[in-house]
Amino acid sequence: MDCVIDVQDLHREFVTSKGWVHRKKERVKAVDGISFQVKRGEVFGLLGQNGAGKTTTIKMLITLLAPTKGKCEVLGFDTFSQEKKIRNRINFIFGGELGLYRRLSARDNLKYFACLYHIGQEEADSRTARILELVGLSEKADILVETFSKGMIQRLQIARGLLNDPEILFMDEPTVGLDPLGARMLRDIIRTLKEEGKTILLTTHYMYEADELCDRIAILNHGKLVAIDTPANLKKLAEEEEVIEIRLEYPMENKVKEIEMIQGVKQAVLQQDEKDCLLTVKYSAGAEIIEAVMEILKGTKVHSFSNREITLEDVYIKMLEGLS
Amino acid sequence: MKGLKVIYYTALLQMKCSFARPMFRFCLIANPIVNTVLLYEMFKSSDRGDFVSYVVLGAGLMALWSCICFSSAGDINRERYSGTLSLIYVAPAGFSAIITGKVIGNTILSMVTFILSFLTAKILFRIDIKVSHPYCLLLAIFCAVVSFSMISIIVAYLLTLSRKTQLYMNCIEIPVILVCGFVFPAEILPLWVRPISYILSPTWAVKLIRLSVSEVWNIKEFYTVLCILIAVTAVYLVIGYFLLKLIESQVRVLATLEVS
Numbered sequence: 001m002d003c004v005i006d007v008q009d010l011h012r013e014f015v016t017s018k019g020w021v022h023r024k025k026e027r028v029k030a031v032d033g034i035s036f037q038v039k040r041g042e043v044f045g046l047l048g049q050n051g052a053g054k055t056t057t058i059k060m061l062i063t064l065l066a067p068t069k070g071k072c073e074v075l076g077f078d079t080f081s082q083e084k085k086i087r088n089r090i091n092f093i094f095g096g097e098l099g100l101y102r103r104l105s106a107r108d109n110l111k112y113f114a115c116l117y118h119i120g121q122e123e124a125d126s127r128t129a130r131i132l133e134l135v136g137l138s139e140k141a142d143i144l145v146e147t148f149s150k151g152m153i154q155r156l157q158i159a160r161g162l163l164n165d166p167e168i169l170f171m172d173e174p175t176v177g178l179d180p181l182g183a184r185m186l187r188d189i190i191r192t193l194k195e196e197g198k199t200i201l202l203t204t205h206y207m208y209e210a211d212e213l214c215d216r217i218a219i220l221n222h223g224k225l226v227a228i229d230t231p232a233n234l235k236k237l238a239e240e241e242e243v244i245e246i247r248l249e250y251p252m253e254n255k256v257k258e259i260e261m262i263q264g265v266k267q268a269v270l271q272q273d274e275k276d277c278l279l280t281v282k283y284s285a286g287a288e289i290i291e292a293v294m295e296i297l298k299g300t301k302v303h304s305f306s307n308r309e310i311t312l313e314d315v316y317i318k319m320l321e322g323l324s
Numbered sequence: 325m326k327g328l329k330v331i332y333y334t335a336l337l338q339m340k341c342s343f344a345r346p347m348f349r350f351c352l353i354a355n356p357i358v359n360t361v362l363l364y365e366m367f368k369s370s371d372r373g374d375f376v377s378y379v380v381l382g383a384g385l386m387a388l389w390s391c392i393c394f395s396s397a398g399d400i401n402r403e404r405y406s407g408t409l410s411l412i413y414v415a416p417a418g419f420s421a422i423i424t425g426k427v428i429g430n431t432i433l434s435m436v437t438f439i440l441s442f443l444t445a446k447i448l449f450r451i452d453i454k455v456s457h458p459y460c461l462l463l464a465i466f467c468a469v470v471s472f473s474m475i476s477i478i479v480a481y482l483l484t485l486s487r488k489t490q491l492y493m494n495c496i497e498i499p500v501i502l503v504c505g506f507v508f509p510a511e512i513l514p515l516w517v518r519p520i521s522y523i524l525s526p527t528w529a530v531k532l533i534r535l536s537v538s539e540v541w542n543i544k545e546f547y548t549v550l551c552i553l554i555a556v557t558a559v560y561l562v563i564g565y566f567l568l569k570l571i572e573s574q575v576r577v578l579a580t581l582e583v584s
């Protein structure tokens with residue numbers, strides 16, 4: 001497989017000015033020397049907290065932003081000086097409700113963007129109809145976008161991103177605002193695109209989504225790359241840990257603290273739901289903690305108890321907590 | 325050919341989107357009517373024999389310029405805030421073709437202001453504007469559309485560099501109307517202002533239109549003004565070309581295509 005995205009020591013700074021008389025310039029490092037490569041046909045995930053530099057990285061790759069320093073190549077071309085050779089071969093989908101002409105219908109939006117991608121009239125008509133069907137908007141095709149719900153707008157964004165049949169599709173939190181059915185539809189589309197040999201670079205805050213879809217994942221923190229590997233290998237980083245999840249009635253706060261004091265327990269987190277609570281206890285693999293935990297919870301109604309596998313989310317949180 | 329298609333479709337889309345906006349409809353419909361009434365009242369006691377041309381053409385031109393300011397220039401901001409500016413910027417069609425299409429669409433639609441100001445003058449004040457040289461008027465209007473479009477393109481390019489588009493847009497509207505002699509001859513402006521008038525193509529476009537409806541026909545002056553207008557517009561074209569090259573890289577360095 002050839003490399004279609006090549007990023008080496010990439011930096012991007014934003015300069016802001018403050019004050020009227022004594023203007024002060026502030027430099028913010030959004031991306032701070034990251035390097036990675038993406039192979040053709042790969043689904044590559046970029047994970048990180050808000051402000052980690054994911055969107056800025058994508059914007060440099062789609063030729064929207066200039067890098068401050070470093071190498072940023074897509075399909076073998078520099079994104080800043082050879083952008084014209086890249087633009088008709090890629091596309092991107094940004095999450096949220098922006099990026100469409102609200103006073104036009106869904107069909108008119110797609111037809112116009114087809115024109116901007118130099119797609120012929122007949123081809124544009126057939127692609128528009130096919131893609132609208134794919135994203136489940138056929139029946140709303142001729143309705144003004146300003147009347148659309150958040151989820152429908154997001155579906156139309158996805159349709160726009162697929163219009164030019166791109167070799168590489170960049171997706172920045174594409175499932176934001178989508179209902180479960182819409183999110184599943186998008187995941188199915190990503191799988192189909194992968195089968196067709198398309199390359200996808202994806203950012204998401206949903207770890208299960210990244211785990212399910214991505215061949216490889218890069219984790220960013222404050223503009224720096226902190227890990228890059230397959231989801232399976234990343235999970236091995238937390239192999240020495242095990243997790244138990246207990247659904248229970250709301251326990252006394254001090255009980256959670258007592259559980260954290262048990263030898264071998266690394267962390268106990270209590271999350272309150274509408275009906276009950278979820279207590280997640282992370283502990284060193286092999287440590288015998290279950291009896292001690294149940295002893296502390298004696299008198300509290302336990303609804304369920306399970307010993308689950310380490311997820312990508314556990315690894316992600318561990319990694320970022322370790323860094324902070 | 326592909327570029328022309330993009331310009332054509334963008335112009336159509338622009339007309340559709342602009343007309344759907346209440347503010348644009350106000351500029352397009354109410355503005356020329358109000359301007360015609362106000363200018364008529366201001367000019368009716370003047371001793372100018374050609375005051376009708378100042379009323380009708382002045383009102384139309386003022387409204388045309390307002391439409392251009394609030395659409396061609398304002399569109400950059402609208403596109404920025406609706407998240408489409410970045411999409412059209414990275415589209416293979418090219419930013420220059422898209423901006424050209426938008427400006428042409430708006431300018432063509434804005435020509436309605438002339439018809440409205442003519443009709444207002446005719447219906448309310450029963451005044452007719454006599455066109456002594458209709459072909460020259462058509463040529464002058466065509467040149468005016470090209471020159472207004474060219475200046476709008478330059479303004480639109482410049483406004484991609486800043487997020488304070490709204491402010492600049494409001495700042496340029498009235499000064500251009502005054503300096504370019506939309507409602508009075510530019511020659512009555514103070515000497516130090518005139519160089520500014522002469523480097524702005526609308527000054528020559530306005531003068532050309534006015535000459536073509538003038539009862540005193542001076543063919544030499546008409547062609548002189550036409551040549552100056554073509555020359556100034558050509559200079560704008562060259563400036564626009566280099567500006568585009570500069571701006572295409574600068575907006576990516578300064579990250580001004582979006583709002584965060």
